[in-house]
Amino acid sequence: MRIRLRRDWDSCRDSATQLAEIVICRSFVTNNTFTVQTSKHPTFDLSDLLDRWNALKLEVDSKLEECLRRRTADCPERLREAMRYSLLAPGKRLRPILCLLSAEALECSPSIAIHNAAALEMIHCYSLIHDDLPAMDDDDLRRGRPTCHIQFDEATAILAGDGLQALAFETILADTNNSTIAARSCLVLAKAAGAEGMVGGQVDDLQAEKTGGDATFLHAIHARKTGALIRASVVLGGIAANADSQQLEKLANYGDCVGIAFQIVDDLLDVEGSSKNTGKRTGKDQQRGKLTFPGIYGVQSSRERAEQFVEQAISNVDAFGPAARPLKQLARYITARSH
Ligand code: IPE
Ligand code: IPE
Ligand code: MG
Ligand code: MG
Ligand code: MG
Secondary structure, eight states: OEEEEESOTTTTHHHHHHHOOOOSSEEEEETTEEEEEOSSSOOBOOHHHHHHHHHHHHHHHHHHHHHHHHHSTTSOHHHHHHHHHHHTSSOOOHHHHHHHHHHHHTTSOGGGGHHHHHHHHHHHHHHHHHHTSTTTTOOSEETTEEOHHHHSOHHHHHHHHHHHHHHHHHHHHHHOSOHHHHHHHHHHHHHHHSTTTHHHHHHHHHHHHHHOOOHHHHHHHHIIIIIHHHHHHHHHHHHHTTOOHHHHHHHHHHHHHHHHHHHHHHHHHHHHOOHHHHSSOOSHHHHHTOOOHHHHHOHHHHHHHHHHHHHHHHHHTGGGGGGGHHHHHHHHHHHHOOO
16 A cells, blocks of 8 residues: 655644554655555555644644633632643544544534534543553553653542543533434433443453453454444534434444454554554553453454454445545554554
C-alpha cells in the first residue's frame, strides 16, 4: 500500500504525530509528501483525512472546553482540575471523529452530532482514567503525561472518571434540541458503556489475566471493552443525522469491524510500539498476562486479521457512496497508525 500525504509534512507534524506516524513496512518522507508502502493493498491517499481530522478535532476540543466551563463551574476545584487534565489531554479523539464522520456519511453537517461526539470522548476518557488505576492496569503514563491518579490521587481519579461519565449524559440531554434523538442517543451510549458493553469487557479483560482464555473469549473481550464504544460512536452519528434502521445497521457493522481492528492494533503497539509514540507504557500486556491478539495469533497473523476487519468495515459503508469516503479512509488509518 502506498499512502501519500500531499502536504508539507513539517507543518503538520505536531498534529500528525498525535494522529498517525504511519509506519507499516517502510515509510519515507520526500518533498512535501509522506509515503507509506506495504505489500498488500493498492495506493491509498490519507491526505484529506488528516486535514479533516485536524479540523474536526478543533471543533471537538472546543465543545469539550465549553462543556467543562459551563457544567463544572460549581464543583470542587480539585475535581474540576482532574476532569480537565484528563479530558483535554492530547488524545486522538477517534470516537468523536467517527461520530461526526458518520453524520457526514449520511449527508448531514457533522456539527449536528457534536453533542454526541463530546459525550463519547467523555465516556472514553473516564474509561481510560479507571483503566489506569492500580486496581486495573496500574499505569503511570497516559497521553504522554502522568496518569490521573499519579497527577492527583486515586480517590480523585476515580471521582473524576465518575464525573465525566455523568457529564456525558448531561451533555447529550441538556444540549440536544430534539428530545427523541437525545433519549435514543443516551440509551445507545449507556448500553455500550455499561455492564454488557465496555465495563463488562473490562471485567473479562481482568479476569483473563488470571484464568487465560481462548480465541472466542479474546474476541468477546475486545468486542466489549473497545468495540462497543466504537460501534456506539458511529451509531450516535447516525442517530443525530436521523438515520433509518438500515443505515444504522450498516454503520453498526462498520463500527464492529473498526472496533476489533482498533484493539488488535492497540495490542500490537504494546508489543511493537514505543512509549514515545504511544504516550503510554509498552510491553505491559505480556507482563500482566493479558489475553491479546499477538499473544494468541502472533504478530503477523494479528496484523493480517486487523487488515481483514478493516476491509470488512469499508464494504459495510459502500452503499453510502462518496459521502462515506472519510469513514473509509479512517478505517484504513486504524491499521496504519503507530500510536
Ligand atoms: C486507548 O484508546 C484505549 C483503547 C480502547 C485501546 P485510544 O488509543 O483511542 O486513546 P486516546 O484517546 O488516543 O488517548
Ligand atoms: C483499554 O484497553 C480499554 C478501555 C479503556 C475500555 P487497554 O488497557 O488495552 O488500553 P491501554 O493500552 O491501556 O490504552
Ligand atoms: Mg486495560
Ligand atoms: Mg490499559
Ligand atoms: Mg492496550
